[in-house]
Amino acid sequence: MAATETLTSQEAIALEDKYGAHNYHPLPVVLSRGEGVYVWDVEGKKYYDFLSAYSAVNQGHCHPRIVNAMIEQAKTLTLTSRAFYNDTLGAYEKYATSYFGFDKLLPMNTGAEAVETAIKLSRKWAYEKKGVPEHEAQIIVCSNNFHGRTTTIISFSNDEDARKNFGPYTPGFIKIAYDDIEALENVLTSHKNVAGFLVEPIQGEAGVYTPADDYMKRAQELCNKHNVLFIADEIQTGIARTGALLAVCGNCSCEEHCERQEKTYAQPDVLILGKALSGGAYPVSAVLANDAVMDVIKPGQHGSTFGGNPVAGAVATEALEVVKDEHLIQNARRLGTIFREKINDFIATSNIATLVRGRGLLNAVVINDTEDSSTAWDICMALRDNGLLAKPTHGNIIRFAPPLVMTEEQLLDCVAIIIKTLKEFEK
Numbered sequence: 212m213a214a215t216e217t218l219t220s221q222e223a224i225a226l227e228d229k230y231g232a233h234n235y236h237p238l239p240v241v242l243s244r245g246e247g248v249y250v251w252d253v254e255g256k257k258y259y260d261f262l263s264a265y266s267a268v269n270q271g272h273c274h275p276r277i278v279n280a281m282i283e284q285a286k287t288l289t290l291t292s293r294a295f296y297n298d299t300l301g302a303y304e305k306y307a308t309s310y311f312g313f314d315k316l317l318p319m320n321t322g323a324e325a326v327e328t329a330i331k332l333s334r335k336w337a338y339e340k341k342g343v344p345e346h347e348a349q350i351i352v353c354s355n356n357f358h359g360r361t362t363t364i365i366s367f368s369n370d371e372d373a374r375k376n377f378g379p380y381t382p383g384f385i386k387i388a389y390d391d392i393e394a395l396e397n398v399l400t401s402h403k404n405v406a407g408f409l410v411e412p413i414q415g416e417a418g419v420y421t422p423a424d425d426y427m428k429r430a431q432e433l434c435n436k437h438n439v440l441f442i443a444d445e446i447q448t449g450i451a452r453t454g455a456l457l458a459v460c461g462n463c464s465c466e467e468h469c470e471r472q473e474k475t476y477a478q479p480d481v482l483i484l485g486k487a488l489s490g491g492a493y494p495v496s497a498v499l500a501n502d503a504v505m506d507v508i509k510p511g512q513h514g515s516t517f518g519g520n521p522v523a524g525a526v527a528t529e530a531l532e533v534v535k536d537e538h539l540i541q542n543a544r545r546l547g548t549i550f551r552e553k554i555n556d557f558i559a560t561s562n563i564a565t566l567v568r569g570r571g572l573l574n575a576v577v578i579n580d581t582e583d584s585s586t587a588w589d590i591c592m593a594l595r596d597n598g599l600l601a602k603p604t605h606g607n608i609i610r611f612a613p614p615l616v617m618t619e620e621q622l623l624d625c626v627a628i629i630i631k632t633l634k635e636f637e638k
C-alpha cells in the first residue's frame with residue numbers, strides 16, 4: 212500500500228510542514244489526481260485548475276498522448292548523458308527548431324537553467340562576435356522581472372524576498388523600467404558593452420503586466436540597431452498561452468490571420484522555453500537561437516547530465532504536437548477574449564475588482580485593496596471552497612491561467628464561480 216493512500220489533507224500538510232523546507236506558502240489544498248482542466252484533492256473534491264502549474268500544464272493534466280509518449284520512452288531508454296548520442300534528441304531538435312523557426316536548440320531541464328544558458332550564450336557571443344572586452348559585458352533586464360531562482364538570476368531581481376541574504380550578487384546587469392522603450396534606447400545609446408536585452412513579453416509573476424502591443428517589436432528593432440541580442444523569456448508566456456505560439460508573436464501559427472501580427476511581429480535572437488514545453492509531464496527547457504549565435508558554444512563549455520535526455524525529447528515532441536493538433540493557440544485566444552469581456556462586465560458593476568488584464572488565457576484580476584492586505588488570499592480560499600484553484604501574485608492581484616484545453620462551456624462555468632465568489636467580498 213502506498214504511504215499516501217490513507218492520508219487526509221490535514222495529515223499531508225502536516226508532513227510537508229514538518230519534513231519539508233518552508234520555501235513555499237501553498238494554498239491549503241492537497242491534490243492527488245488531475246485530468247484535463249480538473250484536479251481532485253485527497254478527499255475527492257473536484258476543482259478547476261486556474262494556475263496550470265504556472266502555465267506548465269497548457270495541454271491539460273495528464274494528457275494521454277503525452278503520458279503515453281513518456282511511458283513508451285521510459286520503457287525503452289531514459290538517460291545516456293551527452294557522452295553518447297541517443298536516437299531521440301536529434302529528431303526532437305529538428306522538430307522544435309522548425310516549429311519555432313530557429314537553426315539550433317540547446318536542451319536543458321528547468322526554466323532557470325535555460326535562462327542561465329541564455330545569459331552565458333549572450334555573454335560569450337558579445338566577447339567573441341561583438342568584440343566586447345572580457346568581463347565587461349552587460350545584460351539589460353527589467354524591473355519586477357521573474358526569471359528563476361539561481362544565484363545569478365536573483366542578483367538582478369528586485370524582489371527582496373528572492374534576494375535578501377543570498378549575496379554577494381553576480382554583476383553585469385543593468386535594470387530598466389518595463390514597457391519603457393525610451394529607457395531601453397537610453398541605455399543602448401549610452402553603453403557600448405551590452406550583450407543582450409532579457410525580457411518577458413508579459414511579466415507573469417509580477418502580476419501579468421501586459422506591455423504596449425508594439426513594445427516587443429520596437430525593442431527588437433532597437434536591439435538590432437545596436438547589435439544587441441534580443442532575448443525573450445517565454446517560459447510562462449510561450450507555447451499558446453497568450454493566444455499566439457509565442458507572446459512576442461514571432462512565427463505566430465494562427466490558422467486565421469492574426470490581426471496583431473502585422474503591428475507587433477517580433478523575432479527574438481534568443482528564445483527561452485520551459486514549463487509547457489513538456490505539458491507539465493517532465494522538466495524540459497530549451498534555448499533556441501540561430502547558428503551565428505549558438506555556434507559560439509563549443510564542446511565542454513556548457514552542459515547538463517539530464518539535458519536532452521530521451522524521455523525529455525519524446526515528451527516535448529508530443530507536447531508540441533498536441534498544441535497544434537488541438538488548436539490550443541486559437542482556443543486560448545478565443546476563450547481569453549470571452550473571459551476578459553465577462554469579467555469586465557462584472558467590474559463595471561463592482562467595487563471589489565478594479566481591472567482585468569492579460570492576453571489569451573494568461574490574465575489577472577486586480578483586487579480593490581492595499582498591496583499588503585489579505586483580501587486576494589481570502590478570495591482564493593473562497594474560490595477553492597467554490598471549486599476553483601487560483602493563487603495571488605504580489606499582494607492584491609489574482610492570476611487566472613487555466614489549461615488551454617478548456618471548452619467554452621467550462622469557461623463560462625468558471626466565470627460564474629469567479630463572479631459569485633468576488634460578490635461575496637463586495638464592499
Ligand SMILES: *Cc1c(COP(=O)(O)O)cnc(C)c1O
Binds near residue numbers: 322
Ligand atoms: C517559471 C519561470 C522561470 C523559471 O522556471 P523554473 O522551471 O521554475 O526554473 C523563468 N522565467 C519565467 C518567465 C517563468 O515564468
